[in-house]
Amino acid sequence: MKQKIQAALIVVMAFMISFTTFFVQPEHTYAQVDLGAKSAILVDAETGKILFEKEADMTLPPASMTKMMTEYLVLEAIEEGKISWDTTTQISDYPYSISANPSFSGIGLTQNKDYTVRELYEAMAIISDNATTIALAELIAGSEGEFVKMMNEKAEEMGLPDYQFVNSTGLENADLGQNVPEGTSPDGINQMSARTTALLAYHLVKDYPEALEISSQKEIKFEGHQDQNLNWMLPEMPGHLAAFGFQGMEGLKTGYTDMAGYCFTGTAERDGQRLISVVMKTDSKEDRFQQTRTLMEYGFTQFETKELYPEGFQLEDEETAAVDKGKEDEVEVSTATALKTVMKKGEDDQYSIEYKWAEDKLNKSGELTAPIKKGDKVGTAQLVYNGEESYGNIFDNKTGTQSVDLVADETVEKNNWFMLMLGAVGDFFSNIFTSAVDTVKGWF
Structure with missing residues (x-):
């Protein structure tokens, strides 16, 4: 009998706890999105308001999402008239060696040939080519080492909270052999948090919206090759990639290394509202896009821009x-x-x-x-x-x-001088009267 009573009490207590939890526990936005990414963030691109975050301040290797800073500095150099889209440059030994290595997303560059800034930028932004990225860094700063200094200076100017740039591409310095950028460590790794990456993407999109015109191109033709954009979430991608398409998606940058895992910074616009998402260290190419879709759908369905006053x-x-x-x-x-x-x-x-x-x-x-x-x-x-x-x-x-x-x-x-004088005189006598009253009160 005693055991039955104890069992009944346990059931009642469990019910009461669940009842209290159901009705009292406050709802949390972050609990409504289940993501496998180690770190993630979703923000409104107009206000910078965070709509979701998961370990967003954890510093991780961003892989080729690093190239967003390179993109920014290239577009800034164009804006300032230092170069133009039609400026040409040739390929030095360093980027040529990277281009010839199939492990480094090499598009196959040729030496002793002129390439325009537009050609190099499109290869960097659309198919994440590393060699063309280095070539642009050398064009702008003279060397990748000097360009890395510019990257870190710009990051400080932007107010990025967590970052370390050691090269222009997002590769690990250990993979660069004798070409480690001057002033950086041979084992150096680029580092950014999801929050930092989102803020960098915000500046890129806000300051240079033309970046989206390029990042939204579905394919690139370069050196006789035709390659598809690595961002499978662009609408109306060809073949089986169409299944990943997301309405309004325009960019922005994929990334992958063994250490970083699969990363993606996405931006999409619907009905005048733009969102920026970042997922870091996911398990596969497909996974990074599926998780981005989850974030984007949550943002567009659960939030709205509204005039309150x-x-x-x-x-x-x-x-x-x-x-x-x-x-x-x-x-x-x-x-x-x-x-x-x-x-x-x-x-x-x-x-x-x-x-x-x-x-x-x-x-x-x-x-x-x-x-x-x-x-x-x-x-x-x-x-x-x-x-x-x-x-x-x-x-x-x-x-x-x-x-x-x-x-x-x-x-x-403003009142005329006479009225101001009368007011000052009135204030003077009012203060005297107040002081006298306080003094008399003090006697008693």
Whole structure:
């Protein structure tokens, strides 16, 4: 009898625990996506808002995703007029030796022949050719060693949180023999976290959208060969690869080494919303694309860009701000533009707004100082997320804060000198009176 009672109690307790867990445990965004990748991240490409992450700060070898930094520096050199798409260069012994090695994705370059920057860039971006990548690095910086310095300097300028660049390609320095870039270690390995990789991709897409025009090409014709893009997720790929196609996919970079495993940085756009995903250290070519699909579908189906506060919005009970030295004692304020955000569907009520006044516009009493012109920025209206999920941002590794300008809706002119003098005199006697009252109170 006693054993039956104990058994019954155990059943009841188990039920109560499961009941409590079901109804009380908060929902976590990250638990809704099951990924086998060792590290992954999904971000909104407009705001940098993180929609999903898994060990996103773990530093791992990025393999050929390293080439995104090389792409950026090539496009920057074109923008600055240092080279052009039609600039030609020849192949030195180092990239030629890499090209002749079938283990290094060599496309088969020829020496004593002119190649255009466009030809080399397309081979790098579309089929991840290592030799053409090195040739571009040498063209821009004179040597790969000097180019690596540029890569690390640009990474610091971008604010990338976790990185180490030791070559332009993503190969391991140990595989380069006598061609290890000067200033780097013979056993050096490129290192990036998924967060860093996503931020690098963000800068590449934002600053040079033409990169997507090339990364979205389904094939390349080079040196008499026709090769298919290594990104199988591009829509309408030929043959059996069509099964991997994903609507809106335009890039960005695959990667593989024995140490890095199979990696992929993808970007897709649907209905004006662009997402960037990174998966690192997956098990196969197919796996990296399947996991990217899982992330992308989650982002596009569960999140939306929505206008939460329209242009001209006024916070209740803060429609006006006090004004000092003006012909009016207050001024109406409102948002200069609409405030939109990427949000999980159904979370509208989890957001609020608060004002942050511009300190240089305030006096010691916290009042705006006249004169104020209509349209003057007097602060910002910041979006506040009040929910349980902790959506970070790739820009600062913290919860991102979105804001729009808070502006004056009318002009308040400065009072003339006589009225200002009367006000000063009034303030003087008011202060004397207040001091006298305080003194008398002190006697008692």
